Amino acid sequence: MSDFRSDGRAAIDWAADYLERVHQLPVLAQVAPGEIRGRLPARAPDDPEPFADVLRDLDEILLPGVTHWQHPRFFAYFATSASEPAILAELLAATLNSVAFLWRTAPAATELEGVVLDWIAELLDLPAGWHGHIEDTASTATLAACIAAREATGRDLILCSEQAHSAADKAARMLGMRLRKVPVDSEFRMRADALGDLSDAAVVIATVGTTAATAVDPVPAVADACEANGTWLHVDAAYAGAAMVCPEFRWAFEGVARADSLVINAHKWMLTPMDCSLLWTRRREDFRRAFSVVPEFLRTPDAEDALSLSEYGPALGRRFRALKLWAVLRCHGRTGLERHIRNGVELAAKFERWVSKADGWELCAPRRFSVVCFRRQGDDARNRELLDRVNTTGEMFISHAVLNRRYVLRLAIGQMNTSEDDVRRAWDVLVREAAQV
């Protein structure tokens, strides 16, 4: 075990050094497709090699191929943070290697998962008594909600807005369900008046914080329509849900208490590394009916109140993801989460002001949270070229969207170490490179 201790210290030092220096590395990996593969041997070694060699090759071979999600100038997609307590908790979870397919195979993992989901429900002001558990990603959570909705309603039609996440398209395709896209208004919110006939609809997916513009669908009106038609309401708040820890953002959750299911990704804006997608439902028994398959080998003498989380979602084996979430909640506390959210929103508001005041630039969507959609005036090609240029510098990484058929740039703040200097630098790089386009 002495090797594990010394290797472990080396791994911790590697991690600490990495977190200290990540801001100096190019954000977007500066490699061509196939380059990393080409540097790796064609086959596994016959004989054991020391862990130190793994660390060395991580630095020398793999690191140039890493796009640094922990970089304070990672502004693409939805920026995320793996905070230190959660990183260490992943080490502990792997050490225990609990496999929580039955209560008895992992009582602590099973019960802690319920507890931390309850804790977060309270922090976000969700109704008491919802059943919460963890899935890997929002794609899986949305897939699970569609399965539960089909089971509960006996219908096979999914509705979502044109701005909903592609997880809806993918779920429909995987499940062989039909999908209808609902038009959006000028601020990219689902038009509840355009939902149409819901009498054969299994589920409407309403989004609080869409992927492109972080628009907030009118959940109360959608809930009205769902309730009138016996349609399941699933709310996708994968990104924006975390913001509800701050009372000033809870306007965006109006009506969410009426949802049948809700997904929020702790691995987006809640300081938790991939993967940790939180799924709540107020229709626990419908979920169980959809997913419970208890073959002989999984039958145990445990009482019915020994909840087995594998009966509530697609996977059987489940790792101890609750541990990292517990570490985050303990070590950051409610106030730490609030600070993280407010910091992101304030920085985005500053960036938004700089864009709004600059000649030749325009804002492309109302800013709701920590994402700014903007563009250089002119055609799409010019903005596409600008995006490539700024990302190629390695100084920052942003992504894009298409809104109103126009190519727009998108700056998303969510990395915990992002400072005003980082956002300022991103703006400087954009202005500098735009002059060259």
Added chain:
Amino acid sequence: MSDFRSDGRAAIDWAADYLERVHQLPVLAQVAPGEIRGRLPARAPDDPEPFADVLRDLDEILLPGVTHWQHPRFFAYFATSASEPAILAELLAATLNSVAFLWRTAPAATELEGVVLDWIAELLDLPAGWHGHIEDTASTATLAACIAAREATGRDLILCSEQAHSAADKAARMLGMRLRKVPVDSEFRMRADALGDLSDAAVVIATVGTTAATAVDPVPAVADACEANGTWLHVDAAYAGAAMVCPEFRWAFEGVARADSLVINAHKWMLTPMDCSLLWTRRREDFRRAFSVVPEFLRTPDAEDALSLSEYGPALGRRFRALKLWAVLRCHGRTGLERHIRNGVELAAKFERWVSKADGWELCAPRRFSVVCFRRQGDDARNRELLDRVNTTGEMFISHAVLNRRYVLRLAIGQMNTSEDDVRRAWDVLVREAAQV
């Protein structure tokens, strides 16, 4: 960052201490449902707490609720091991927090995943050129295979044997596909002559190493039938596939080269912690057709050869699971994996001999790998009571199955630290407790 270094050392010490003392702890958690939850506060703290408090509460509150999968006398289900290099690699993966939904968001994670799957394919003597990627669990891998098969064949019938894993039942239910169970022979292998008409079959799931008796379905005959009918062949070798690293077990993989898809869990018998399920296919384009949804925000200027693994499975976001598998292959090498497999099989063979020579005990299935199915002569109630008694001691943990309508006990070896003394002790406990029943 000094906190992270000192907290990290404390976490490493906790992990090392745990691995050193886990053999002294009761294998099966000795708590009642709700007991762990009852010891935890009702709400998250407002203010940050030190990580040391998390470690303290892990010991004092959670540990009594942990069923110890790392215990050398964990013999239930399929015993597993999280080996040290893989534990540390999970720390590193969480530190990097790569999210591999597109090649450009994680080139190293994407390419390393392909490389290590190729490495393992070679170690297991699989055909060259198959496309391999990682899913969380075999349930998801089998679900994905059924989706790809439905897409490729336009059919909706799944077949598997009566002894196949419940993942098949669950996939059929989730996807709204039909399921037909094929009878088995006296050794619990699928009866290929009883497959029946496959003209409307999307997929046959053949199992190499069934959950109960580790039976090996006659893959060549099943492949014949599938090929004659344009039916997809999915092979579930979640447990036994790892054994193919040893040439003497490759008889069990006869015909697997003809499969359309194959799943093997690295987190079962390959020294890798949850979750790490390996899925290969020789029909890469069918997988891509089934799962590729590339909305505008995921379009990049990267070339077509910049493979994005999210186009080949259900999830969009994917964590850097390849890192732990790489660490396992580097630090154990081919010879280390072979030794681990052979050790498990040899210990199981010894246990089998003890049972076979003992009065009042019987073997209930041919032993193929590291699992022994056995029972005390007499009725099911007696065996059920015996199972409860031995597990309640905390000295060992075994599970059960039903074979030929009889309740049988099942001892599965797979934990890397299991010694002959551990297996001997398990047998002693069984004999001792059986005398009390």
